[in-house]
Amino acid sequence: MRDFLEQQWWLVVIVLGSLAPLAAQFVSRGFLPTLRTLDRRWIFLLMFWAVLVPIYFVGVTGRTFPEIPGALAKATFNEIEKLHAGDPVLIAFDYDPSSEGELSPMATAFVKQCAEKKLKMYFMALWPVGSQLADATIDDVLKSDFPNLVYGQDYVNLGYKSGNEGVIKVIVTNLRELYTTDSRGTPLQDIPMMHGIQNIQQMKLVIDISAGYPGIKEWVQYAVTPFPETIHLVGGSTGVQAPQLYPYVPRQLPGLLGAIKGAAEYEKLVIDKYGGPHPNPKYLDGLRRMGPQLVAHLLIIFLIVMANILYFADKRRESRS
Amino acid sequence: MKRTIPLLITALGGFVLIASYFIPPAQSWGENVSIWFDILSSIAFVLGGANLLMSHLKSISDRKSGWGYSAVVLVSFLGTLFIGLGKIGVHPSPQFPNMAWTGYYREMGSGFWFIYQYGYTPLTATLFAMLAFYIASAAFRAFRAKNVEAALLLGTAFIVLLGRTFAGVALTSWIDPSKWSGFKYFTGLKIENLTVLIMSVFNTAGNRAIMIGIALGIVAASLKVLIGADRSYLGKD
Numbered sequence: 250m251r252d253f254l255e256q257q258w259w260l261v262v263i264v265l266g267s268l269a270p271l272a273a274q275f276v277s278r279g280f281l282p283t284l285r286t287l288d289r290r291w292i293f294l295l296m297f298w299a300v301l302v303p304i305y306f307v308g309v310t311g312r313t314f315p316e317i318p319g320a321l322a323k324a325t326f327n328e329i330e331k332l333h334a335g336d337p338v339l340i341a342f343d344y345d346p347s348s349e350g351e352l353s354p355m356a357t358a359f360v361k362q363c364a365e366k367k368l369k370m371y372f373m374a375l376w377p378v379g380s381q382l383a384d385a386t387i388d389d390v391l392k393s394d395f396p397n398l399v400y401g402q403d404y405v406n407l408g409y410k411s412g413n414e415g416v417i418k419v420i421v422t423n424l425r426e427l428y429t430t431d432s433r434g435t436p437l438q439d440i441p442m443m444h445g446i447q448n449i450q451q452m453k454l455v456i457d458i459s460a461g462y463p464g465i466k467e468w469v470q471y472a473v474t475p476f477p478e479t480i481h482l483v484g485g486s487t488g489v490q491a492p493q494l495y496p497y498v499p500r501q502l503p504g505l506l507g508a509i510k511g512a513a514e515y516e517k518l519v520i521d522k523y524g525g526p527h528p529n530p531k532y533l534d535g536l537r538r539m540g541p542q543l544v545a546h547l548l549i550i551f552l553i554v555m556a557n558i559l560y561f562a563d564k565r566r567e568s569r570s
Numbered sequence: 571m572k573r574t575i576p577l578l579i580t581a582l583g584g585f586v587l588i589a590s591y592f593i594p595p596a597q598s599w600g601e602n603v604s605i606w607f608d609i610l611s612s613i614a615f616v617l618g619g620a621n622l623l624m625s626h627l628k629s630i631s632d633r634k635s636g637w638g639y640s641a642v643v644l645v646s647f648l649g650t651l652f653i654g655l656g657k658i659g660v661h662p663s664p665q666f667p668n669m670a671w672t673g674y675y676r677e678m679g680s681g682f683w684f685i686y687q688y689g690y691t692p693l694t695a696t697l698f699a700m701l702a703f704y705i706a707s708a709a710f711r712a713f714r715a716k717n718v719e720a721a722l723l724l725g726t727a728f729i730v731l732l733g734r735t736f737a738g739v740a741l742t743s744w745i746d747p748s749k750w751s752g753f754k755y756f757t758g759l760k761i762e763n764l765t766v767l768i769m770s771v772f773n774t775a776g777n778r779a780i781m782i783g784i785a786l787g788i789v790a791a792s793l794k795v796l797i798g799a800d801r802s803y804l805g806k807d
Contacts (some may be wrong), residue, residue, distance in 0.1 A: 289710075294708070416608060495769055495773055539736065557714055
């Protein structure tokens with residue numbers, strides 16, 4: 250840390266320089282009066298630095314905080330780990346680029362673990378741009394690091410279908426009623442790995458990466474609940490959605506990754522097993538993003554504490570007067 | 571007739587779906603109803619597009635305040651539609667090299683890919699990222715321990731905020747049974763363990779109660795719709 254500050258002294262100067270007028274206000278007008286009339290743009294600036302400096306720090310030093318995988322991350326990892334080479338796995342990309350920051354690290358890690366396990370991957374999406382995100386992950390992971398895997402034999406992108414939970418309801422019993430081609434328009438009968446696949450009950454595992462509706466909740470309600478013996482589901486979700494999914498853990502949802510913290514824990518497990526001595530930085534995105542999250546959370550706590558100091562000071566002054 | 575047929579379709583669809591869940595031989599009926607639903611939802615995209623066009627064209631023609639934004643929406647919508655449907659910048663498929671429009675509309679370098687990659691993705695990601703600034707500002711302005719309930723909420727928020735980062739681990743790393751055996755009774759007080767406890771016990775219990783309540787409400791509301799007692803979804807006309 251000290252070396253970083255010494256080498257990047259200019260950054261320290263810019264950060265402190267940008268906050269100098271605020272410090273001057275505190276000195277000239279006093280602590281509480283400044284806090285009482287604090288312009289929200291100062292808060293925006295503090296948040297800007299709270300996110301930017303750790304991103305820069307992680308980018309320059311390559312250092313990340315140590316992560317201890319929790320029970321849910323381990324359960325998610327183990328659900329995939331216990332599958333055998335050649336087992337079919339459905340991976341649903343139910344999110345859009347607005348949630349990419351939280352969800353793409355877990356999507357990358359899911360696909361890497363599945364590829365390392367030599368599972369047959371069937372990608373699909375209930376969100377309109379989910380198919381593009383699946384393509385991006387395929388390019389990023391499968392095409393670059395697993396060039397021996399062949400499209401149509403080892404993985405296929407079935408693309409997006411409209412209908413939300415209606416799609417799930419149909420494909421649990423008859424996939425071909427809705428899907429006649431893959432996302433590129435190739436008929437399913439021309440795709441070798443689709444031979445014999447009639448419905449998603451044949452999948453050994455369903456992995457859903459979800460940012461809301463339709464997402465994990467709908468997969469639980471319309472796939473796992475009617476077919477608890479044949480459909481097994483794990484998933485990754487955004488932080489705001491995760492609390493609503495805990496009630497389904499562990500019976501209907503044995504594994505759940507919540508937000509970037511869940512992604513970082515799961516990444517750690519995947520990298521420890523499959524990353525080798527020098528893992529590619531693209532598989533460490535979750536761990537790298539824990540840095541900005543730490544400082545941003547600390548800033549929010551600091552702001553709340555300051556606001557409450559102001560609140561109690563004002564309350565005391567009112568009661569005295 | 572205008573109201574009776576939609577009512578019958580709703581009732582028929584709903585009861586068939588209920589029957590298909592409980593009666594295995596009726597499962598294929600449920601599949602058919604679900605496929606009708608998927609077809610209707612696809613058609614809804616066309617209706618949605620038409621509605622978007624009409625409402626924004628009206629905003630522009632009436633010169634309502636902010637009509638410039640409507641113009642941006644229309645240009646973006648029609649431009650994306652034209653580039654996507656026209657497969658602008660898409661090379662012919664290797665299987666049919668002499669036939670135009672046989673390529674994949676989302677192929678790298680195509681117009682649609684360009685819009686998605688350099689327009690849609692950064693715009694949506696930026697909008698979502700801006701939430702962090704507003705959350706920080708809102709936390710400062712609104713999150714006050716005004717009463718016991720608010721103080722409890724505040725304490726819970728602090729524990730979860732810290733527990734979702736390395737700070738939680740670092741702050742209570744001194745509760746280490748290897749340093750003093752008595753600490754083995756207090757490991758539950760580590761912030762990361764408290765976070766798990768809050769999420770898996772208090773949050774789960776609260777959410778389950780809410781979900782069961784909502785589910786019972788949905789059953790009652792759905793039955794009213796299916797038997798035609800509630801017709802508000804049909805509109806006023």
